[in-house]
Amino acid sequence: MFSIEQAKQMAKQLRASLEERNQGLSHSTALELVAQQLGYKDWNTASAMLPPTATQPVSTVTFDRPIPILRMFDEAKAREFYLDFLGFSIEFEHRFEADLPLYLGISRNGLQLHLSEHHGDASPGSTVFVPMNNIELLRDELLAKRYGYGRPDIVQQGWGQVLEVYDPFGNRIRFCQS
Incomplete structure (x- = not known):
């Protein structure tokens, strides 16, 4: 911390x-x-x-939950996919100036993602692996939305059930329930 x-x-x-x-x-x-x-x-x-000073000894390495950063190129398409289709909510929006790239923090039930239009923040075509529960409920929710660019379904793998979605920028979110 x-x-x-x-x-x-x-x-x-x-x-x-x-x-x-x-x-x-x-x-x-x-x-x-x-x-x-x-x-x-x-x-x-x-x-x-936050505590006033670090609570861990200097020799102890600790990590908090990571927040993946995904590259985006079109704000409207990102909002359509992540907010409307996947059901995320906006945590924050940041631009250094009105005409500069957007950096957007979104979340849904404990899953946080950052979406960035900044060139150096991330590479398109990334995959985020998301362990979860109630994968069938998520699949049913997504299918009911009848999204024009994808109708994901669950695939059974040897290690669990997988539901993959692809955003408009080539990134993939791999939801998995073991």
Whole structure:
């Protein structure tokens, strides 16, 4: 788990990195972005929830749940697929300026994804493996929507049931129930 101290250091590093690219960012905006990256609604929420200092010894490596970043090229198609078809909700939207690429955080029942129009954030054609329960319920929900670009079904594998969906940008989400 991150501490407030570590989050502030992350914001400082973000500002320095952007300043090297001639993209200024206020300290408060950097704190808000770091808070969102750590999964909090805003900096006030993060600062209330994070411990003041790191709680783990320096020699202990710990990890939080990863958040995959998927590349997208068309905001309208991304919203149609991820929000309307798959049923995700928006956690946050970020652009450095109105005419710059979108970075979008979405979630559904514990699954968080980030979608990015930024060139260097991810490669199209990625696969995300998602362990889950009630895969038949998800399949039935998706089929009932009669999405024009895909009607996924469950495939039985030796290690479990798999339901794959492909987004409009070549990325694949592989839902699996063992």
